[in-house]
Amino acid sequence: MSSPDKSVKRELDQLRVQLACVGSVGQYNSRDVILRDSVLDLVDRARNMYRAPYPVATIHAKSLRMEISKDQLLFAAENHPDFWDGKSGMDVPNLKISDFDAFALEFVREINREAEDGSTMLTRMLDSAIRKAVESGCEGVEEVRGGQ
Structure with missing residues (x-):
């Protein structure tokens, strides 16, 4: 599958996920x-998400940058699964x-709030990403035994 085909498939998959969030309001002819x-509304929200670039992490000189656009943060907040209205019969965001x-x-x-142990959401995310990269066999890491 070529790169544009993968992109279209990914977008259609994400649109399907959005559409699957629509709750039924009744039945007609057993459907x-x-x-x-x-x-x-969900199609429009999905379109708006695709207009903005995806959140990215990149390496610049000697720093790692993580970037989330305003549109991405708005989309993520207003479509957060914990804030959907499942009681009205219309399973739609209510934020x-x-x-x-x-x-x-x-x-x-x-994100920067410190827990009692001094960690933050950001440091816990970094710890998790480091662990997953190492456990997945990333390159550039050597196991050192006995502190050597």
């Missing part, structure tokens, strides 16, 4: 009924970011 607006700057400030504070 689930959904609201057209719910589907269109709207009304002041991005205020939300972003609190978001960053939460």
Whole structure:
């Protein structure tokens, strides 16, 4: 499969995941009924996500940079699975970011908040990524026995 084909497949897979989130509001002829607006809203949200570049981690000189665009953070927050309304019969997000700057400030504070052991969400994410890379057999790492 060529690179554009993989990209299209990935986008269709993600759109399918979005569409699968639409809850049924009833049945007609033994088939689930959904609201057209719910589907269109999810398609629009997915389109907006694809317009923004994906969050990336890159290496620049001697530093590692991780970048999340405003659109990506808004999409992630407003589509967070813990904030979906499963009670109304319309399984749709019920969170709207009304002041991005205020939300972003609190978001960053939460990422940097220290636990009792001094770790943060960011340091725990780094620990997890390092472990997965090493356990997956990444190159550039040697096992040292006995502190040598």
